[in-house]
Amino acid sequence: MADPAGPGLPAGGLRGWWRRRGIRARLALTSAVVLALTLVGLARLFAFAVGHSMISTLDDSARRSASDVVALIDANRLPDPILTTGGTMTIQVVDATGRIRAASPGADRLVPLLDARGMAAARRDGRARFLDGRGYGMPDVLRVVAVPARDGQTVIAATSFEQVHHGLEIVARTLVVGVPILLALLGAAGWLVIGGALRPITELRRGAEEISGTARSRRLPVPEARDEVHDLAVTLNDMLHRLEQAEARQRALVSDTAHELRSPLASIRAQLEVALDHPDSQPWPETAAGVLADTLRLSRLADDLLVLARLDEHEARTVAREPVDLSALARAVGERHPAARVPVTVDAGEPVIVRGDGKGLTRLLDNLVDNALRHAAAGVRVGVSRSGEWAELSVRDDGPGIPPTDRERVFARFTRLDEGRSRDEGGAGLGLAIVRETARAHGGDAHLEDASPGLRAVVRLPSAKPPPGEA
Known part of the structure; x- marks a missing residue:
């Protein structure tokens, strides 16, 4: 498609053209413009300083010569003509009536270099003045000073400005030639330095392209310099590591789910085929x-997977925050097991309030109680207590327990110990995984500990104040 702005005008004007430039080009152009303005300003300042210094030196020389003549007048030793060092200074001594009493060789003896008004102003302020010497038979521009002497006399000293003018021209030509060359050299150096500074970003981009085209674990190159690009590379590598872990968990979940689905589906198919x-x-x-039992097993597995999927979503956002009384929840769960294989005892007194999802916490406690009932020998005890800012929910059984080395592993998804795998009613190994994920979604955690005999499952959650009227 043709550019509507035409070949000579980029779309969006100058601002659009600028936005389409790369970072390196924009930095280089910006630094070049700033550098050019800086160099031009410094060049002008340098030329002004050199000119001012040369003019000041010239004026000081004229004042010294005039002061020497004033000293001769004071000593009544004024010669005529007045000899000057090197013959570069023009001096006139003018009396109060405007007549020239003495002068240096070559100076006009009839017309003073300054008229009466100019002489009076020069005597008053002591500043040097420019004077066109062509009117006095001198081809150069002059710098003139006037120093008062006794008896109303004035010593006028004038020196040629030609050398200073020539020197300033040399300085100006040098700056006109040198500043562009210096700007080009500094601009090229800036382009190279900016390119070197951005090279790690180019390497990051290439590393990302290689990662997108391969299935094996890769990491982005981390530059040696401890700068912002280094921090960016480390952060991106950490993100890639988390993504790999999440992908690995997803693959493991899909594999374990497929494995768990094969057994009931195979059983249903075999029964129906026979x-x-x-x-x-x-x-x-x-x-x-038999088909109904396998279907219920599939239904439980689907429900557990749905719960875990929703809990995974809650890693990025909080769960519902409604007041939940753990004591009342524990008593309700205990009442749902009146005819269990072993009795369920609930030790819950005063209200223990937490904020969270009531259904999710009920499912958490149901999973713990069901797991304890499968392994208990004589009974299951459910306890609720408060410890400072934490609420503690515990379920204890007197069964064979779990070795310490396996107490953390059983919280992984689809993990069942050998003894649990031998039981048809042992489930798919998602119960404790749901317990821990639910606890962490509520800002707490879950762990297993020895009950001597048996096992004690403990869930700790942040406590909240009870609603008014229930304290």
Whole structure:
């Protein structure tokens, strides 16, 4: 598509053209413009300083010569003509009536270099003045000073400005030639330095392209300099590490889920195939009961996976924050197991309030109690207590327990110990994973500890003040 702005005018004007430049070009151009303005300003300042210094030196020389003549007048030793060092100074001694009493060789003896008004102003302020010497038979521009002497006399000293003018021209030509050369050299150096500073970013981009085109674990190159680019590379590598871990967890979850689904699906398929091959001899009620049991197992697995998926979503956002009484929740869970294999005892007195998702916390406690009932020998005890700013929920059984080396591993998803795998009712190994993820989503955590005998599961959650009227 043709550019609507035409070949000579970039789209968006100068601002659009500037935004489309690369970082290196923009930095180089900006530094070049700033450098050019700085060099021009410094050049002008240098030329002004050199000119001022040369003119001051010239004026001081004229004043010294005039002062020497004043000293001769005071000593009544004024010669005529007045000899000057090197013959570069023009001196006139003018009396009060405006007549020239003495002068240096070559100076005008009839017309003073300054008229009456100019002489009076020069005597008053003591400043040097420019004077066109062509009117006095001198081809150069002059610098003139007037120094008062006794009896109303005035000593006028004038020196040629030609040498200073020539020197200033040399300085100006040098600056006109040198400043562009210096600007070009500094601009090229800036371009190279900026390119070197941005080279780590180019390496990061190339490293990212290689990572996107390969399946193996890769990391972005980290520059040696401890600067912002180094921090960016470290942060990106940490992000890649987290993404790899998340991807690995997803792959493991998909693999474990597929493995868990194969067993009930294979059982359902086998039962249905046998029933269809031998419809007359197959006990259909037993087949339906077996298929229903496997279906319920699949349903529980689907529910657990859905819970874990929602908990994973809560890693980036908080769960619902409604007041939940753990004591009342524990008593309600205990009442739901009146005919359990072993009795469930609840030790919950005063209200212990936390803020969170009531359904999620109920599921957490149900998982702990169900897990304890599968392994308990004589009973299960549920306890609720408060410790400072923390609320503690515990479920204890008197079963065989879990070795210390395995107490952390059982919180991983689809993890079941060998003894648990031998039980058909042992579940898919997601119960304790849901417990820990739920606790962490509420700002707490869960762990297992020895109960001697048995095992004690402990969940710690941040406590909250009870609602008014329930304290």
